[in-house]
Amino acid sequence: MTDFVVFGTPMSPFVRKVEVVLHEKGLPYDFEAVNIMAKPDWFLAISPIGRIPVLRDRRRGNEGVSGTIPDSSAICAFLEADTPVPGLYPKDPYTLGRALWMEEYADSEMAATVGFNLFRPILFPRMQGKPSDLETARKTWQEKLPRLFDYMEAQLNGRTWLAGDVMTIADIALSCQMTNLDLVAGLPDVTRWPALVAHTRRMAARPSFKANLETCVTILSGIRFEKVDLG
Numbered sequence: 225m226t227d228f229v230v231f232g233t234p235m236s237p238f239v240r241k242v243e244v245v246l247h248e249k250g251l252p253y254d255f256e257a258v259n260i261m262a263k264p265d266w267f268l269a270i271s272p273i274g275r276i277p278v279l280r281d282r283r284r285g286n287e288g289v290s291g292t293i294p295d296s297s298a299i300c301a302f303l304e305a306d307t308p309v310p311g312l313y314p315k316d317p318y319t320l321g322r323a324l325w326m327e328e329y330a331d332s333e334m335a336a337t338v339g340f341n342l343f344r345p346i347l348f349p350r351m352q353g354k355p356s357d358l359e360t361a362r363k364t365w366q367e368k369l370p371r372l373f374d375y376m377e378a379q380l381n382g383r384t385w386l387a388g389d390v391m392t393i394a395d396i397a398l399s400c401q402m403t404n405l406d407l408v409a410g411l412p413d414v415t416r417w418p419a420l421v422a423h424t425r426r427m428a429a430r431p432s433f434k435a436n437l438e439t440c441v442t443i444l445s446g447i448r449f450e451k452v453d454l455g
Contacts, residue, residue, distance in 0.1 A: 227283050228253035232276035234439045237400035238296035239277040244396050245300045247432030249307045314388050323387035326394035334401040337368050346408045350449055365454035373417045380419035399427035407440055409454050
């Protein structure tokens with residue numbers, strides 16, 4: 225039995241963020257799937273706002289709310305404090321602040337635009353046997369996402385990592401959103417956003433990402449899903 229259990233679904237970028245951090249820190253864990261379309265009462269008891277993921281630390285409790293932490297940012301900060309090596313949060317105060325800002329930008333602005341206005345309109349209807357809402361997804365791709373891509377391209381500005389000289393939680397959070405985009409619609413124009421695309425591909429190739437993404441591809445294959453062209 226491992227020390228940790230992750231509750232959620234692999235397709236969630238926030239679940240992916242926690243899985244990546246666990247992998248990067250070499251922490252084995254168990255995974256328990258949650259039906260986000262019909263969340264069971266036991267899950268709502270450990271996730272007061274009904275969101276995934278939730279982490280259980282079995283060293284601190286194995287039943288009910290005991291040992292549980294909701295929210296990906298709270299979970300990742302806990303894992304950093306609990307297992308500080310390798311470090312995924314900068315030590316320098318300013319660089320840490322920038323990394324936390326980039327994490328928040330990815331988790332809020334990018335998640336709302338990519339997740340609610342593109343990923344869900346494309347995928348959720350398909351999972352219910354209905355056609356994708358391509359009109360909403362295409363409008364998001366063409367009218368809303370370029371501004372976000374421009375901002376992240378400028379933050380990279382030719383650098384390998386978003387905050388400092390090594391990979392941090394900022395890079396993980398951004399790439400969790402970008403890989404969800406890639407799963408359903410591909411990546412943006414590499415000639416316009418070369419640093420962003422290169423960053424996403426570099427992160428997706430890491431073993432910590434590949435484990436989750438391979439599971440996601442299997443799920444999509446199960447519903448015979450193919451990427452859509454929104455250009």
